[in-house]
Amino acid sequence: MADKRPFRVGIMGFGQMGRQIYDLASAADDVEVVAIADIGEREILHYLLCSEVADPTRYKLEGNFLVNPRFRARLMQIDRPAEMPWDIFSVDAVIDATGRFRDQRSMEEHLSNGAGRVLLRTLPLDVIDRIVVPTINGAAAQASDRMISAGSPTTTALCLLLHGLSQQVAIQCASMTTIHAFTSDQALQDYAGSDFRRSRSAAKNIIPNTHEASLWIGSVLPAFEDKIMTWALNVPVQEGCLLDVNLVLEDGTVGVEEINSAMCAAASQSPGVLDTVEDPIVSSDVIGNPASVVFDLRGTIKAGGHTIKTLSWYETLGHAARLLDLVRLYGQLDQQEAKA
Structure with a gap:
């Protein structure tokens, strides 16, 4: 410079x-x-x-x-x-x-x-x-x-996850729920707002909420247009979020090992942006991490023939x-x- x-x-x-x-x-x-x-x-x-x-x-x-x-x-x-x-x-x-x-x-x-x-x-x-x-x-x-x-922090984390996996695995569709720290526009006490559930106290409730990522994800990943459903649960945590994604795969032979291997490969291509972790971390452990998403290798689970559940962590610093x-x-x- x-x-x-x-x-x-x-x-x-x-x-x-x-x-x-x-x-x-x-x-x-x-x-x-x-x-x-x-x-x-x-x-x-x-x-x-x-x-x-x-x-x-x-x-x-x-x-x-x-x-x-x-x-x-x-x-x-x-x-x-x-x-x-x-x-x-x-x-x-x-x-x-x-x-x-x-x-x-x-x-x-x-x-x-x-x-x-x-x-x-x-x-x-x-x-x-x-x-x-x-x-x-x-x-x-x-x-x-x-x-x-x-x-957004959540949209970026989800896009990085889907992009990383889709390099090696064919995905039919997916549903995402972010277990999200409460935000500054939520009330700490019950207070009448524009939405019934978001009028309840952020400090003592798990609050279901919509998420806009599904409306815009096709702008970043055209192959996933109209294939992703997104939802949010705001929880009484100040920092640190968990991305819970359920994937429906085309190939029923793909298992946990292949998913984790694909994410490790993606992390090697985007150092500092996408990371993986083997330790049994919780939300506070990701605070201060500048990666946009930290894929939890312990959180991958296969259910049935074509469904894989993954867990990833992130916080606003990465964004x-x-x-x-x-x-x-x-x-x-x-x-x-x-x-x-």
Whole structure:
């Protein structure tokens, strides 16, 4: 990177995902966060960041700037994309980490205010330029893409699992249930919301929930269009999620050993993104793991002639890392276009 400037990134939303992205960027040498938009008080945002990271002494609050040994990020107390002047920061990309502004209009507001492109940390509400999981369909990305989704932690984990297995095993269809940590949009006490079950306390209930991955998975893996059913169970755990996937295979002779072997091979092709584990881990053991999915070799079970059950683990840090991979991917495409 000695002859290239770092990719300049803005972050909208400094919740858990936004803080993880910032922390990872501060340890890299090719990305710098130059501006952060969040409605929170800057002292509280700094406090929350320092409460989570391994070395809080690296982060200082200097006036309106969040500072680390690599770069300074301007803190802007702003709530909506239309209010954020990205143009004055010359950002290459904005990562919308709020999970709120998923519609095309909100993404266009980021672009109109000076963002080179917008990367969503979750699935979109509308048709956008592309949904990208870099190690699966990154080759399809184009420098002309402006509105991009990185999927979601669950969607990415599921795509990596299906992609890895489908290299060696023919899959007819599958059903996925994510046993998911509770989220910040859930109420800790029973509180009337837009959905009956999600109005119940996240702190003391297992709450069935729908999941959108099945609607969008064909955008990343066309071969699985209309072949995957997805569901979620939000549980009273703050971090760490379990991906429970039941696969219906075409070949009834495929067993546990072949499935585990396929995932080990896939992990060797995507180091740091897809991992495997033989130890009998639980959800807290995956906290701090930057892989997008950790396949549990002990969790593979065959039931009947064609059904295989698999277990995998993940947490949001892996998705934060993939968002920065996406920044790099598009930054490199821009550089190649500039040289052409």
